[in-house]
Structures are given as structure tokens and as C-alpha cells.
Amino acid sequence: MNEFLDALSLGVRSMFAYQAVFFALLAMGLNLHFGYTGLLNFGQIAFAMVGGFGIAISVTQWGLPFFVGVLIGLVAAVVLALLLGLPTLRLRADYLAIVTIAAAEALRLLFRSVSSTPVTGGTQGISAFNTGFLDLSPWSPAGRYDILGTRWSGVELWTVTVGWTLVVLGSLLIFALMRSPWGRVLKAIREDEDAARALGKNVYSYKMQSLVLGGVFGALGGMVYALGTGSVQPDQYQNANTFLAYGALILGGAARVLGPVVGAMLLWFIIAFSDSGLSALIGNGVSFFGLFQLDDVFDATDVAFARFIIIGIGIMLLMIFRPQGIFGDRREVLLDAR
Amino acid sequence: MTHAPHRALVHGDRTGPPGASRTGPRPHRTSSGRWSSARRPLVLALLLASFAMVFAALLPSGTAQAAGEQVRGTLTTGSTGPIAGVEVTVTTAGGDEVDSVETDDAGRFAIDLPDGAGDYTVTIDEDALPEGVTAGDGASRDVTVEENRRLPVTFALTDGEERGSGRILAVQLFVDGLRFGLLIALAAVGLSLIFGTTGLTNFAHGELVTIGAVVAFFINATGVPLVAAAVVAVLVGAAVGALNELALWRPLRKRGTGLVAALVVSIGLSLALRYLIQTVYGGRSNAYTDYQSQRARDFGAFAITDRDLYSIVIALVVLVGVALMLQRSRIGKAMRAVADNRDLAASSGIDVNRVILVVWMAGGALAALGGVLLGLSDQVQWDMGFRLLLLMFAGVTLGGLGTAYGALLGSVIVGVFIQMSTLVIPNDMKYVGGLLLLIVILIVRPQGILGSRARIG
Numbered sequence: 001m002n003e004f005l006d007a008l009s010l011g012v013r014s015m016f017a018y019q020a021v022f023f024a025l026l027a028m029g030l031n032l033h034f035g036y037t038g039l040l041n042f043g044q045i046a047f048a049m050v051g052g053f054g055i056a057i058s059v060t061q062w063g064l065p066f067f068v069g070v071l072i073g074l075v076a077a078v079v080l081a082l083l084l085g086l087p088t089l090r091l092r093a094d095y096l097a098i099v100t101i102a103a104a105e106a107l108r109l110l111f112r113s114v115s116s117t118p119v120t121g122g123t124q125g126i127s128a129f130n131t132g133f134l135d136l137s138p139w140s141p142a143g144r145y146d147i148l149g150t151r152w153s154g155v156e157l158w159t160v161t162v163g164w165t166l167v168v169l170g171s172l173l174i175f176a177l178m179r180s181p182w183g184r185v186l187k188a189i190r191e192d193e194d195a196a197r198a199l200g201k202n203v204y205s206y207k208m209q210s211l212v213l214g215g216v217f218g219a220l221g222g223m224v225y226a227l228g229t230g231s232v233q234p235d236q237y238q239n240a241n242t243f244l245a246y247g248a249l250i251l252g253g254a255a256r257v258l259g260p261v262v263g264a265m266l267l268w269f270i271i272a273f274s275d276s277g278l279s280a281l282i283g284n285g286v287s288f289f290g291l292f293q294l295d296d297v298f299d300a301t302d303v304a305f306a307r308f309i310i311i312g313i314g315i316m317l318l319m320i321f322r323p324q325g326i327f328g329d330r331r332e333v334l335l336d337a338r
Numbered sequence: 339m340t341h342a343p344h345r346a347l348v349h350g351d352r353t354g355p356p357g358a359s360r361t362g363p364r365p366h367r368t369s370s371g372r373w374s375s376a377r378r379p380l381v382l383a384l385l386l387a388s389f390a391m392v393f394a395a396l397l398p399s400g401t402a403q404a405a406g407e408q409v410r411g412t413l414t415t416g417s418t419g420p421i422a423g424v425e426v427t428v429t430t431a432g433g434d435e436v437d438s439v440e441t442d443d444a445g446r447f448a449i450d451l452p453d454g455a456g457d458y459t460v461t462i463d464e465d466a467l468p469e470g471v472t473a474g475d476g477a478s479r480d481v482t483v484e485e486n487r488r489l490p491v492t493f494a495l496t497d498g499e500e501r502g503s504g505r506i507l508a509v510q511l512f513v514d515g516l517r518f519g520l521l522i523a524l525a526a527v528g529l530s531l532i533f534g535t536t537g538l539t540n541f542a543h544g545e546l547v548t549i550g551a552v553v554a555f556f557i558n559a560t561g562v563p564l565v566a567a568a569v570v571a572v573l574v575g576a577a578v579g580a581l582n583e584l585a586l587w588r589p590l591r592k593r594g595t596g597l598v599a600a601l602v603v604s605i606g607l608s609l610a611l612r613y614l615i616q617t618v619y620g621g622r623s624n625a626y627t628d629y630q631s632q633r634a635r636d637f638g639a640f641a642i643t644d645r646d647l648y649s650i651v652i653a654l655v656v657l658v659g660v661a662l663m664l665q666r667s668r669i670g671k672a673m674r675a676v677a678d679n680r681d682l683a684a685s686s687g688i689d690v691n692r693v694i695l696v697v698w699m700a701g702g703a704l705a706a707l708g709g710v711l712l713g714l715s716d717q718v719q720w721d722m723g724f725r726l727l728l729l730m731f732a733g734v735t736l737g738g739l740g741t742a743y744g745a746l747l748g749s750v751i752v753g754v755f756i757q758m759s760t761l762v763i764p765n766d767m768k769y770v771g772g773l774l775l776l777i778v779i780l781i782v783r784p785q786g787i788l789g790s791r792a793r794i795g
Binding site: 095106247 | 780
């Protein structure tokens with residue numbers, strides 16, 4: 001019982017941790033792409049990676065101030081979006097999907113390769129770039145703070161504060177945009193691209209704007225994550241994270257302003273709760289309905305992978321049986337392929 | 339999810355906004371011959387370096403491993419094959435010997451470090467190396483082992499026999515690339531046929547590849563010869579393909595699930611399967627027990643091990659068989675008919691669902707075979723299929739989505755391109771080149787070499 005409560009409190013804590021902010025921002029970007037515009041971006045993690053490395057490289061390698069680093073990260077995300085969108089946005093949806101996932105993997109391989117080690121630090125990555133960020137913190141980075149029975153370090157507290165502020169501001173921005181004529185065009189493109197074009201809208205340009213804006217959200221997410229962990233390593237930005245973000249988006253409900261935010265919080269609750277719950281079960285040698293011992297099948301390291309299995313099955317079931325997630329509107333998410 | 343190929347019929351050929359041109363300049367093809375003649379001295383130097391490399395079992399870093407520190411590696415050169423019976427000694431920074439082992443038949447060594455993380459020196463017995471083989475940059479390595487890390491240690495062995503042989507790096511890489519491309523093609527033909535007949539972009543196709551390799555590995559590990567294990571793996575692949583269709587995709591088609599939703603479902607399936615495989619199989623890369631200690635056979639301009647040669651032959655025979663099947667047999671014609679126009683095929687009396695089931699089974703079997711062969715040359719890993727998937731997409735897109743022959747041609751080109759690109763870019767970036775090729779193709783010729791314009795939207 002005690003372990004259950006521990007798992008529960010860990011779960012609640014991780015709903016607000018910087019990882020949840022990271023996925024909320026990733027999923028908000030994907031919501032713009034997939035939820036509102038109908039674009040299939042499977043390389044969202046690449047935007048996060050250029051965001052994180054944008055700060056890290058500018059600060060440590062080029063000796064620039066922190067905020068210039070942020071700016072460079074955002075510009076890099078915009079450039080990446082333009083590069084990805086230019087060839088693919090005229091083509092059918094699955095071409096963008098293939099190109100984005102390929103670009104994300106290619107960028108990760110490029111960043112971790114031996115020859116780019118002088119710039120990106122190779123597989124070791126870069127650390128110690130967040131002093132400019134921590135100097136602004138009202139809390140002492142080394143301090144420990146207890147909030148409602150959960151413990152946070154000063155670094156975490158500051159990252160989380162900034163992160164959730166970004167999430168709130170971003171949500172407000174998306175809310176306003178989607179009520180504007182611009183947002184209505186995006187939804188029109190999602191529903192019927194030809195109709196939007198027949199009304200004289202430059203569909204290509206609108207799609208591109210959506211891709212760029214969503215990519216900027218992804219880059220912000222990557223920055224929050226980089227500042228939270230205090231380091232950037234290419235292998236932190238695995239493709240699977242994009243799919244986790246999709247899981248969060250579909251869980252919360254696509255094409256809803258708060259869908260991705262709630263989805264990301266719930267996702268992290270599920271992940272943290274099942275991680276610690278499974279670990280506890282394995283530690284206690286519980287058997288699976290008397291059929292086999294749980295610790296015969298899973299050992300402690302497998303628990304970290306169990307989350308991906310759960311999320312993968314969860315994405316499938318949600319997409320089949322409740323594609324609108326918790327908040328979504330079913331009519332808005334039944335996309336036809338383009 | 340069943341109507342993708344007919345969109346052109348419904349909506350008419352879609353054209354871009356005025357002024358937008360889809361036809362860019364034709365892809366510029368560089369002839370490989372130019373490289374080899376202009377760069378002969380460099381090529382030979384590279385040849386020596388690359389063939390005398392000792393490959394360590396490269397684990398994907400960052401994945402958590404079971405507790406316990408270890409140093410491990412493999413002693414092998416291109417011409418001698420794996421080198422067995424070489425004593426490898428590990429000493430602590432203070433000079434105390436931790437352990438010493440001899441490399442096994444596959445040239446591998448692994449030494450547990452009971453003292454845990456710290457600095458160690460790994461030394462190989464240079465005198466025990468075969469004649470002509472020397473440790474090019476020293477016979478010992480100072481390494482720092484982190485906690486719970488199984489650290490791969492590489493020794494760059496220089497192979498004296500290589501000197502003066504008539505191999506040309508470009509030719510060697512071309513042959514390697516041909517082999518790799520044929521393996522991609524084996525898996526990609528199924529991917530392309532499934533896309534052609536159902537419109538589904540199957541992101542879980544890579545897992546079919548991994549399943550083939552992993553099943554063959556587990557059966558092979560119990561002592562069954564690899565050939566028999568491969569046959570079983572291919573049958574399992576076909577069964578998994580059939581299961582995919584019957585348990586998931588056919589019901590989804592009946593529900594009228596959209597193409598995009600189906601695509602996302604396949605991603606969820608891929609994620610779940612991939613990490614399920616990792617849970618069962620583990621994060622390590624393993625080689626099969628058979629055919630490991632093979633010397634590369636010298637063919638003048640290039641050298642190749644028997645297992646790679648047979649891989650090429652098997653892949654070629656199977657792919658020609660698939661082509662003949664598509665061209666001549668009833669079911670093959672039915673497949674092409676369904677891929678061309680599903681409704682017309684159905685109204686001509688073709689049982690579309692049966693055809694799609696056969697496509698899935700064939701796709702699963704071919705992917706599994708590709709996985710077995712890939713595991714033979716590159717070792718078995720839990721995410722090998724997913725890494726191959728992106729190259730399959732590159733091949734399929736290059737050849738033309740939905741066309742079986744296009745997938746074949748495109749995959750071989752991608753394989754050759756990836757291997758030959760190491761002439762100019764570092765080895766660990768070769769996949770980047772392949773993926774960039776994919777993006778470039780989409781800019782200049784989105785329908786691919788053999789694809790038709792109607793498909794691209």
C-alpha cells in the first residue's frame with residue numbers, strides 16, 4: 001500500500017515536471033501540424049534537438065549570451081521547418097511523414113557522429129550551458145524545496161516555472177490564432193485542401209506557416225528539456241519521443257487547445273506511475289495471476305521499455321476506438337489522407 | 339484506407355498552384371569510375387585502413403544494460419576473418435591483472451570487471467596474432483569504464499597481406515552496397531506491395547525484419563543449423579504478416595478507418611512491437627553461431643566472405659522469383675491488378691481480401707528473410723528493422739511508392755549509394771547520406787523512377 005502511495009505521488013509529481021512540459025510543448029506543435037492543419041510531422045523531435053543544441057552550441061562553443069542562444073535555436077527550428085516543408089508540402093501526407101522521420105533520424109546520426117564531435121560533443125553531448133538561465137532564477141539552484149510533499153531542486157523549480165509559463169502563453173496564442181481567420185483557413189485545409197484552394201487561399205503557404213510555428217513550439221520544448229537536464233546528448237532525442245508526443249496529443253484530444261497539455265500531463269502520470277509501480281511489483285516478486293513470476297519476464301531495466309510498449313498499444317487503441325481522445329470532437333479528427 | 343490509388347480518379351489529377359513547377363533538374367548521377375581512377379593512392383590507403391579495422395560489438399549507447407561492468411570486443415580483419423585464440427589481458431590502473439581470456443572462434447572477447455567502474459588497460463598478445471597481422475596503433479588500450487557499462491574496445495589491426503592486392507575500394511564498396519541494397523529490397527518489396535494494394539504506409543514493417551532475425555537467432559542458439567532456423571523464421575514472418583492483416587488491418591478496413599489514422603496505428607504497433615522485442619531479446623547485438631569464422635574470398639578487385647556471397651545469391655534468386663510470380667502467376671497478376679485499381683479488380687471477380695492476405699504473408703516472409711540475412715552480416719539487434727525501415731522508405735520512394743519493381747530498383751540504388759558514399763563521408767554518417775538522398779528525390783522527382791504521377795497527390 002505504501003508503495004502504491006509512493007507511486008501515486010511520484011506520478012502526480014511528474015505531471016508537473018519538466019519532462020511533462022517538454023512533451024506538452026512538443027504535442028502543442030504537433031497539434032498545430034496534425035490536429036489543425038492535417039500535416040503528419042513525425043520528426044518533431046528534430047525541432048527539439050535543434051532548439052536544445054542551438055542554446056548549447058551558441059553558449060559553450062561560440063561564447064554567446066544565453067538569450068542569443070535561445071534566438072539561434074528558434075531560428076534553427078524555422079530553417080529546419082522550411083527545409084522540410086519546401087519539398088514535401090505539395091505532396092501527399094505520407095511523404096511529409098517519411099521525410100520528417102528520416103530527417104530527424106539523419107540529424108541525430110549527424111549530431112552524434114565522430115566528425116561532428118568538435119561542435120556537438122558527439123555521443124557525449126554538451127553540458128554546462130545553462131548558467132545564464134540559472135542566474136535569473138529566484139531560487140538557489142542548489143537548494144531543495146518541498147511543495148505539497150514533493151521535493152524539487154532549485155533548478156527544476158525554475159525550469160518548471162518557465163516551462164509552464166511558456167505552455168500557458170503558447171496555449172493562449174494557439175487559442176487566439178484558431179479563432180482568427182488564419183486558424184479557420186488551417187482547419188479548412190485540413191478538411192478539404194481543394195476547397196480551400198478554390199477559395200483562393202495559398203494552401204502551400206499556410207501549410208508552411210503552420211509547420212514553422214509548430215516547429216518553433218517543438219524547439220521551445222527541446223530548450224526546456226535541455227535546461228531541465230542541464231545537458232544535451234543526441235541520443236536523448238530518439239524518434240520514439242515524437243511518438244510519445246503523438247500519444248499525448250491523441251490521448252488529450254487533437255484539435256483542442258488544451259488537449260496536448262492535458263495529454264502530456266496524463267501521459268507522464270501513466271509513465272511514472274507504471275514505472276514505479278512495475279518496479280515495486282518486480283521487487284516484491286509478484287506473480288502474474290499465478291501463471292508466472294513477473295520478475296522472470298521483466299528485470300529492472302526492462303521497466304523503462306515497458307512504457308513504450310504501453311504507449312504504443314495505447315496509441316493504437318485510442319486511434320481505433322476513440323480517435324478524438326478525451327476532449328476532441330470526433331468529426332474534427334477523422335482525417336482523410338492527402 | 340483503401341482508396342489511395344484511386345484518388346486521381348475521384349479528384350482528377352491534382353496540380354499545384356500556378357507557377358509552381360514540380361519538375362526540377364534531373365538528378366545528377368556521378369559515375370563511380372571517376373572516383374577510383376582519380377583517387378587511386380588515397381583509395382588504396384583507405385582500403386588498408388578499412389580492411390584492417392577491428393570491429394567491436396557496437397552497442398547502441400544510452401540503452402540501459404544489465405548491471406555489471408565489462409570490456410568486450412572482437413578481433414577480426416577483412417582477410418583473416420575473426421581471429422581466435424589471442425590472449426586478451428585486462429589490468430587495473432595500478433597494474434594488477436584483473437583477468438585474461440582467449441578470443442573465441444568468432445574472435446570475440448568479454449571480460450567482466452568485478453572491481454566495478456574505473457580505469458583499465460586492455461592488452462592483446464601481439465605474438466599470438468596470425469602472421470602479417472600487427473596491431474597498428476599499439477597492442478594495449480587505456481579505457482575508462484563507467485558504471486554498468488559494457489565497454490566496446492577496438493584494436494586497429496593492420497593486415498600485411500592486404501598490401502599489394504589488387505582491390506579497388508570503389509568496387510569493394512559497390513559489392514557491399516549491392517548486398518545491402520538487395521537486403522533492403524527484400525524487405526521493401528513487401529512494404530511497397532502493401533502500400534500498393536491497401537494504401538497503408540506501414541511503419542511497423544521494420545519490426546517484421548527484426549522478428550525474422552530474432553526468431554532465427556533464438557532457434558539457432560539452441561543448436562539448430564542456421565539454414566533450418568532461417569526457414570522457420572521465414573514461416574514465422576509469413577504468419578506474423580497474416581496475423582497483421584487478419585487481426586488488425588482487415589477489421590480496420592471494414593470499420594472504414596482513414597489512411598492517416600491507419601498510419602498512426604501502424605506507428606503505435608511499431609513502437610509496441612519494437613520495445614516488446616527489446617524486452618524479450620535484450621539490448622545487445624549478437625551474431626548467429628554459424629558461419630562466423632569465414633575468411634574473405636579474394637576476387638581480384640574485391641573480396642567477399644562466403645556468407646555475404648550466398649546472401650547476395652539468395653536475395654537475387656528470391657527477388658527474381660518474386661518478379662516472376664508477379665509477372666506470370668495468377669495471384670501475382672491479381673496483386674498487380676489490385677494495386678492498379680482495386681475496384682476494377684474486385685468487379686473483375688478477384689477476391690481482393692484474399693489477394694491482400696497473400697501480399698501480407700509474402701511481405702512478412704520476405705522481410706523476415708531480409709532480417710535473417712542482415713543479421714548474418716551485421717549482427718542481430720532489437721532495432722535493426724526500424725533503422726532499416728527508413729532506408730526501405732528511401733528505396734521505395736526512389737523507385738516509386740506502390741510499385742514492386744520500383745521498390746527493388748530503388749532499394750538497390752539506396753544500398754549502393756550508402757556504401758559508396760563512405761568514399762567521401764565518414765563511415766558513421768553513411769545513413770545520413772541515404773536519408774538525404776530520400777529528401778533530394780522528393781524534391782526532384784517525387785513519383786520516383788518508376789512511379790506514376792497520379793499517386794503523389
